[in-house]
Amino acid sequence: MPLAVTDLYRYPVKSCRGEQRVAAPVEPWGLAGDRRWMIVDVYGDVVTAREYPRLVLVTPFLTGGGLRLTGPGGSDLTVSAPGGDELIPVTVWQSRVLAAPAGAAADAWISAVTGEPVRLVYLDDPTRRRPNPDYSRDGDRVSFADGYPLLLTTDSSLAKLNEAIAAGPGAAEGPLPMRRFRPNVVVAGTDPWAEDG
Numbered sequence: 001m002p003l004a005v006t007d008l009y010r011y012p013v014k015s016c017r018g019e020q021r022v023a024a025p026v027e028p029w030g031l032a033g034d035r036r037w038m039i040v041d042v043y044g045d046v047v048t049a050r051e052y053p054r055l056v057l058v059t060p061f062l063t064g065g066g067l068r069l070t071g072p073g074g075s076d077l078t079v080s081a082p083g084g085d086e087l088i089p090v091t092v093w094q095s096r097v098l099a100a101p102a103g104a105a106a107d108a109w110i111s112a113v114t115g116e117p118v119r120l121v122y123l124d125d126p127t128r129r130r131p132n133p134d135y136s137r138d139g140d141r142v143s144f145a146d147g148y149p150l151l152l153t154t155d156s157s158l159a160k161l162n163e164a165i166a167a168g169p170g171a172a173e174g175p176l177p178m179r180r181f182r183p184n185v186v187v188a189g190t191d192p193w194a195e196d197g
Helices: 053-057 104-114 155-167
Strands: 004-010 019-021 037-040 059-063 066-070 077-080 088-092 095-101 119-122 152-154 185-188
Touching (some): 037 088, 066 104, 077 104, 155 185
Antiparallel strands (some): 004 019, 088 095, 095 119
């Protein structure tokens, strides 16, 4: 089978629902519009669906000048992309970076979803965050993604993983869908684990 891209996804807000794309421009820091928004706690630390699973029920839509959020039990909210006049320090795992707060209305809307006080922030300048220098070049940059601009996965690796799950004690937990791993690019036509190289 020839190598082929089978799916493209972008996630406008880190840990919220993503959107499947037919095509997507690639910028130096990732797919255009991918993970430029993020939710943080009162200390500025990243908040994810690992702690607040209801975040995956929030569907963000990029608009010409910001974001529209739809979610469980509330009305939609439109948020303008902050210009960067005010910046606050936020942490994405071990990375500390400045981000622009989206404002009180966005904070209240997202806090209603999580049940805890949180804030929505925007990476107004995507050149601000550098990936781990041990695994990148000086000029590389990344959005609010966990570590690197693009997450590439393969259909064959997911199939192999699901085989292992089915054969093991956690069989009832499988099979896992590809979206569970929140990839940007999904490729077919490779051996399992080809994405490691």
